[in-house]
Amino acid sequence: MSETVAAQGGTGARILLVEDDPSLQVMVRYNLEKAGYVVETAGDGARALDLAVSFRPALVLLDWMLPGSLSGIDVCRRLRELPGSRDVPVIMLTARSEEADAIRGLENGADDYLTKPCSMATLEARIRAMLRRVAGPSDVLEFDDIALDLVRHRVERGGRTLQLGPTEFRLLEFFMRRPGRVFSREDILKAIWGENIHVEVRTVDVHIRRLRKEINAPDERDLIRTVRSAGYALDNSAE
Structure with missing residues (x-):
């Protein structure tokens, strides 16, 4: 992320941040919590899947490139197979900027796609829009x-x-x-x-x-x- 500006006043929604870069993980978590969200973090795919069950996030921020045998695409696909996570919105975060990569992420269950680096203001706007979309217009x-x-x-x-x-x-x-x-x-x-x-x-x-x-x-x-x-x-x- 290129900025650390957080919009004031989050929704209190639970967000699972899956990111293996420690400094980036700390910075994004800090800004999201400052904006009022409840954030849990995972540094690899296996931990992310465990937290998807125990933490029950309202939204997942998922890095494409993860250490170990599970990539972000693998995690996204498995989230869609878990009964409690099938409808949880997923925003992919990745340094891969090719259109084909974006299409692949969306086809494997992601709801949105952001290329790093991006600003915290942009990320938070996408989060708010996604959570609002999930809540439904009548809500x-x-x-x-x-x-x-x-x-x-x-x-x-x-x-x-x-x-x-x-x-x-x-x-x-x-x-x-x-x-x-x-x-x-x-x-x-x-x-x-x-x-x-x-x-x-x-x-x-x-x-x-x-x-x-x-x-x-x-x-x-x-x-x-x-x-x-x-x-x-x-x-x-x-x-």
């Missing part, structure tokens, strides 16, 4: 630069993880399913708290303020628009 809501993962119960904006309380999470999900629409405080009360629970209307304003505080950093645009005498909307044209 991740997106608006502007916010991504709300319904399965992992995580929210990110611009790569940083947001710490939302349960009510703020439901409130953001409500808005992200209906971007641009203006909802009155009464509409929001019914949707978030239910019709049979007595909650003061001003409670909505309190949680909107909390949500704004969490999703909007000082240098970021406020994505929640207040509509005078009407209510609130999630709107990327908000000032």
